[in-house]
Amino acid sequence: MTLVDTNVLLDVVTDDPHWADWSIAALEAASLEGPLLINDTVYAELAVRYERIEQLDAFLSEAGLELAPTPRAALFLAGKVFTQYRRSGARTGVLPDFFIGAHAAVGRLPLLTRDTSRYRTYFPSLTLIAPNAD
Template sequence: MAVVSLSSYDGSAGTLVDTNVWADCIDEASPWHEWAIEQLQLCSERSPLHVNIVVFTELLVPGPSVRDLDAMLDVYETSRTPLPWACASLAAAAFALYRRRGGARHRPAATSG
């Protein structure tokens, strides 16, 4: 499999929205609540928003019901998009950069407990 690069990506295919952005939209007490809503609105006006099964699942624990989550995603006409295998190399590169810059030493998508 070829390594995928985002260096020339223009955003026209859309934006995969991270769990944390949606979580801040849900949590009205979050200091990032207004910012997250503004960013979703801006991005949704430029190109489609996407979530994948990982983001959707993370938002359900311990978040809203499936029906309520679907309703929130539908406000921004968010596509439920399959997660391509090529994303793994991008995620690994992003995590490696995060670690080199001093990020916490836990695995991506790891759960505590």
């Protein structure tokens, strides 16, 4: 199983000229390893791009994505790590990124993303599938 970050899906939805091809290839490769998952946070972030819930659900179905609820332990971890982040003086990050990272960490799921710096810093145990990932 692989948890998919919003940015990868938005690349596909918007046909991003720079990232769409990479994101499509990465999704296809990850799907060969097992189910592709999104959580409720990614679902909400994607909803911004759709007028109707049926349209979003059709995209998820077509892309072979499954909605997995965020475990309570991940919600708790997200709050704790976000607090650490804010205490460091940082103010540019948003809580949804921490929900996604904590879900992947607690579930021991690889995370397919293009936004690696915050995940590497605050969730160092994560396996990241990313451009130029280590």
